[in-house]
Amino acid sequence: MIKEKKKVSRFELLMDAGFGAQKAGDILISAFADTGKYVYIEPMIPAEISPPPRTRPALSGVIIRVADFDITNIGNDADVILASHEIVLDRRLDDEETNPNCRVLLDMGDKPGNEEIYEMVCKRLAVLGLSIFPFQIDAQAKAMIKSMGGSGSNMYYLGMLAAIYLTSPEVVKSKIIKTFGKKLKEDILNKNLTIFEHGYAYAQEHIPFAFEINSRRAEGEKILIDGNTSLSMGIIDAGFKLFSGYPITPASSIMHTLAKNFSNYGGMVHQAEDEIAAIGTAIGAYFSGVPAITCTSGPGLSLKQEFIGYASAAEIPIVIIDAQRSGPSTGMPTKTEQSDLPAVIFGCHGDNTKIVLSVANVIDCFYAPQMARYLAEKLRLPIFIMTDFQTANSYKIIDKLKVNEITNINEIPDFVFERFHIQRLPENIEMVRAVQSIPGMPGAMRRVTGLNTDKEGKINYFSKTNQRSHAVRNHKVHLVKRALTKPEMFGKEEGELLIVGWGSTRGAIEEAMNLCQIDGLPVSGMHLKIVHPLPMMLKEMFSKFNRVVTVEVAYGDDIKPPPLAMLLRAETLMDIRGMIARATGRPIRPKGIYGTAKEYLHEYANTR
Amino acid sequence: MSTQIQDKPSGQPLTLKDLHIENPRWCAGCGDFGIIAAIKRFMVDQQMVAAQTVNVSGIGCSGRAPNYINAYGAHTIHGRPITVALGLALARPDLHIFIHSGDGDALSIGGNHLIHGINKNFKCVFLLYDNELYALTKSQTSPTTRKGHATNTQPFGTLLEPINPVRTALGLGASFVASTTDWMPDHLASTLGAAFQHSGFAFVHISQRCPHFDAENFDHKSSSWFSFLKHPNGIAPDKRLTDKTECIEHNPSDIEAAFRYSNAERRYYGLFFQDKNKPRYDQILHDLVEKAEKKPRSKILDRYQLE
Numbered sequence: 071m072i073k074e075k076k077k078v079s080r081f082e083l084l085m086d087a088g089f090g091a092q093k094a095g096d097i098l099i100s101a102f103a104d105t106g107k108y109v110y111i112e113p114m115i116p117a118e119i120s121p122p123p124r125t126r127p128a129l130s131g132v133i134i135r136v137a138d139f140d141i142t143n144i145g146n147d148a149d150v151i152l153a154s155h156e157i158v159l160d161r162r163l164d165d166e167e168t169n170p171n172c173r174v175l176l177d178m179g180d181k182p183g184n185e186e187i188y189e190m191v192c193k194r195l196a197v198l199g200l201s202i203f204p205f206q207i208d209a210q211a212k213a214m215i216k217s218m219g220g221s222g223s224n225m226y227y228l229g230m231l232a233a234i235y236l237t238s239p240e241v242v243k244s245k246i247i248k249t250f251g252k253k254l255k256e257d258i259l260n261k262n263l264t265i266f267e268h269g270y271a272y273a274q275e276h277i278p279f280a281f282e283i284n285s286r287r288a289e290g291e292k293i294l295i296d297g298n299t300s301l302s303m304g305i306i307d308a309g310f311k312l313f314s315g316y317p318i319t320p321a322s323s324i325m326h327t328l329a330k331n332f333s334n335y336g337g338m339v340h341q342a343e344d345e346i347a348a349i350g351t352a353i354g355a356y357f358s359g360v361p362a363i364t365c366t367s368g369p370g371l372s373l374k375q376e377f378i379g380y381a382s383a384a385e386i387p388i389v390i391i392d393a394q395r396s397g398p399s400t401g402m403p404t405k406t407e408q409s410d411l412p413a414v415i416f417g418c419h420g421d422n423t424k425i426v427l428s429v430a431n432v433i434d435c436f437y438a439p440q441m442a443r444y445l446a447e448k449l450r451l452p453i454f455i456m457t458d459f460q461t462a463n464s465y466k467i468i469d470k471l472k473v474n475e476i477t478n479i480n481e482i483p484d485f486v487f488e489r490f491h492i493q494r495l496p497e498n499i500e501m502v503r504a505v506q507s508i509p510g511m512p513g514a515m516r517r518v519t520g521l522n523t524d525k526e527g528k529i530n531y532f533s534k535t536n537q538r539s540h541a542v543r544n545h546k547v548h549l550v551k552r553a554l555t556k557p558e559m560f561g562k563e564e565g566e567l568l569i570v571g572w573g574s575t576r577g578a579i580e581e582a583m584n585l586c587q588i589d590g591l592p593v594s595g596m597h598l599k600i601v602h603p604l605p606m607m608l609k610e611m612f613s614k615f616n617r618v619v620t621v622e623v624a625y626g627d628d629i630k631p632p633p634l635a636m637l638l639r640a641e642t643l644m645d646i647r648g649m650i651a652r653a654t655g656r657p658i659r660p661k662g663i664y665g666t667a668k669e670y671l672h673e674y675a676n677t678r
Numbered sequence: 679m680s681t682q683i684q685d686k687p688s689g690q691p692l693t694l695k696d697l698h699i700e701n702p703r704w705c706a707g708c709g710d711f712g713i714i715a716a717i718k719r720f721m722v723d724q725q726m727v728a729a730q731t732v733n734v735s736g737i738g739c740s741g742r743a744p745n746y747i748n749a750y751g752a753h754t755i756h757g758r759p760i761t762v763a764l765g766l767a768l769a770r771p772d773l774h775i776f777i778h779s780g781d782g783d784a785l786s787i788g789g790n791h792l793i794h795g796i797n798k799n800f801k802c803v804f805l806l807y808d809n810e811l812y813a814l815t816k817s818q819t820s821p822t823t824r825k826g827h828a829t830n831t832q833p834f835g836t837l838l839e840p841i842n843p844v845r846t847a848l849g850l851g852a853s854f855v856a857s858t859t860d861w862m863p864d865h866l867a868s869t870l871g872a873a874f875q876h877s878g879f880a881f882v883h884i885s886q887r888c889p890h891f892d893a894e895n896f897d898h899k900s901s902s903w904f905s906f907l908k909h910p911n912g913i914a915p916d917k918r919l920t921d922k923t924e925c926i927e928h929n930p931s932d933i934e935a936a937f938r939y940s941n942a943e944r945r946y947y948g949l950f951f952q953d954k955n956k957p958r959y960d961q962i963l964h965d966l967v968e969k970a971e972k973k974p975r976s977k978i979l980d981r982y983q984l985e
Contacts, residue, residue: 299982
């Protein structure tokens with residue numbers, strides 16, 4: 071084995087769904103984590119439970135990025151791919167996420183009987199210039215896998231990857247025991263451990279390369295957490311008491327996590343009969359003074375829209391998490407996208423008044439529920455937290471977060487406001503109805519309605535009253551606009567090109583800007599967390615650049631600007647276009663931003 | 679999860695005047711007047727704490743009811759009052775919840791919620807204002823419009839046989855199914871009383887007149903076309919009408935007989951069915967939270983900590 075020192079490396083394990091690729095990935099990253107490395111992991115999950123094996127839709131796997139520094143995103147291309155057979159490999163090659171010198175480890179176990187396809191895929195690798203390392207699971211390990219009904223090959227691959235990434239087999243084995251110890255019988259567990267050892271030994275002996283990544287993690291307590299778990303824990307920390315949801319990918323795992331844990335903290339999880347009922351029940355709870363939250367994805371967002379409009383008209387606080395996936399319609403349930411922005415901001419009929427937060431990473435996920443609860447109760451408007459499949463399912467190592475144990479919104483500390491680039495709102499905020507009592511309070515009984523009302527809450531269809539209601543609701547949104555501070559910038563506050571993104575693209579923008587700065591390029595980045603309303607000073611900030619573009623995981627072309635670009639155009643009357651506006655289901659890569667930015671600069675220099 | 683509740687601050691008894699807000703904007707002769715009058719009467723008789731009472735409604739003529747009763751209220755969106763009411767029941771078990779829904783609201787656009795509200799059996803009084811057509815949108819066919827009746831959407835006569843609300847509720851496993859009318863104040867009040875006492879989802883069907891769009895429906899001046907179901911465990915027949923029509927002995931625990939009466943050509947008013955032991959979803963969830971091991975929030979991230 072030739073050891074190659076690396077600061078950062080990305081690799082993938084590709085298997086058929088249901089054979090434990092993600093489990094192997096989880097074990098490996100917890101071993102990495104224990105040995106002081108930084109990791110970021112993104113699962114690749116098919117939309118079906120068990121698509122037929124050895125088919126393209128069966129592709130299931132993990133992408134792991136490991137580094138000796140804190141990483142903010144899944145990065146660029148693979149250095150190593152380990153594939154359980156040629157079909158999942160062929161499918162994954164379509165995504166074009168390999169380094170020119172990517173090493174491909176291909177299990178040839180299925181080759182007999184499938185020679186032609188194997189030849190074809192190997193040819194494809196040769197055309198791409200990738201080096202191939204064919205291997206086979208040895209007979210003894212194979213027999214054990216057979217004895218366990220076909221499962222356990224993931225342990226062999228885990229062993230190979232652990233060896234290639236020079237990870238102590240003892241640490242990995244302790245993680246296997248921790249993962250399966252209680253669930254598997256001793257003999258089965260031992261078989262898994264033995265298969266792992268076989269894979270490890272095989273790679274040590276036969277794979278001619280290995281990667282050494284330093285263990286440089288700073289001291290202090292660390293946690294390993296994914297976006298949806300972080301949001302779930304954030305919901306508990308923010309003091310919500312009722313979670314009401316309906317199963318939908320990728321939002322469901324929030325409900326799963328809370329279903330297991332919420333009651334330990336006095337919270338209730340309600341699984342509603344449909345998406346509409348889920349938000350209706352949360353609205354009912356918040357009307358009665360109990361903080362309630364609902365979450366959804368894709369089609370569920372469309373179904374909830376009428377109640378969202380009702381909540382703004384009736385002035386009932388409500389927080390909605392939208393875990394975005396690829397649309398329209400059912401689209402690609404297990405792929406990431408940022409296309410819900412217009413539907414979230416403008417989705418209901420009539421005038422829309424709401425506040426839209428987005429999360430960039432697992433830390434934002436933890437604090438967003440507090441920020442949303444603050445805004446919901448201060449403004450009595452619907453508040454959105456927008457995440458996406460990528461953020462929801464990727465996890466990374468972070469410093470252990472400060473837990474705030476909020477019961478009342480006045481207890482939310484300043485650093486949460488700073489994280490979302492917003493100041494506290496004024497003490498008294500005018501509502502459409504002067505009285506906002508909650509059921510049970512005597513002497514202040516009131517009826518809420520989606521109909522227009524006057525200040526006293528009486529149904530009223532007079533022109534002036536309706537105009538006032540609109541003004542009051544919109545003024546609440548304007549208060550937020552005025553309270554927004556400068557969004558986060560990467561690089562100088564002036565230059566040739568400004569690249570703007572929101573939500574999950576932050577990590578890629580930050581990393582790309584680091585690359586640009588090394589080259590001394592006049593490019594800066596900006597990231598927005600609150601995307602509606604937008605801050606007042608945006609136009610002024612944009613005017614310090616010759617060109618402003620966006621990067622979005624959403625469709626756009628020469629004629630149609632992608633969603634964020636459309637919003638920014640309307641906000642600033644500047645010619646803002648999508649520099650990267652792709653709805654491929656794959657996250658934007660730092661290298662992609664860096665490369666396209668260079669092209670833009672070049673093009674701009676030539677046309678000036 | 680509950681909030682501290684005080685009684686009526688003055689300590690004075692609740693009166694009809696306390697419950698009055700404004701004159702309803704319903705048509706003259708509308709059956710809805712009778713229904714809210716009975717509710718108010720009932721609240722006064724029971725000396726209920728108005729501030730602890732929440733009227734939740736959907737859309738339609740019936741949807742306006744909460745706006746005419748001085749208690750708490752939520753006039754929600756079309757077909758979804760059950761969902762909002764459930765939120766109140768889960769968050770605040772101390773509240774008394776009345777749901778006001780129409781035949782279109784409950785059986786058409788909100789049918790799914792009716793199925794699950796009945797199945798969840800959370801504590802509330804569910805009032806189905808059944809005028810057998812859409813009225814607020816100006817005379818369209820509803821799920822309960824009688825076959826042949828001409829409306830604006832089916833001008834050559836309503837095309838299908840109507841859905842039978844009582845049979846539907848029984849079929850869905852409702853723990854309490856009663857039927858009454860807007861023009862029998864005594865029977866309506868007794869029905870409200872029985873429904874309010876019921877521990878679960880009390881389904882109350884109310885035949886409601888709509889003189890504006892369907893004056894010939896429900897001959898409220900005669901009583902020969904219906905019978906009362908009576909039983910010591912049931913609801914007493916309307917005092918004014920006991921000797922004017924048939925009163926049939928029916929044990930409300932007899933589900934088979936309840937189905938038979940619901941299936942009959944003839945109309946029956948009274949308590950069809952009651953099961954006092956059906957588990958309540960709201961109670962189950964509250965117990966689950968109550969009995970869960972209490973953990974400090976300060977440690978919520980500990981389980982994700984690296985060694």
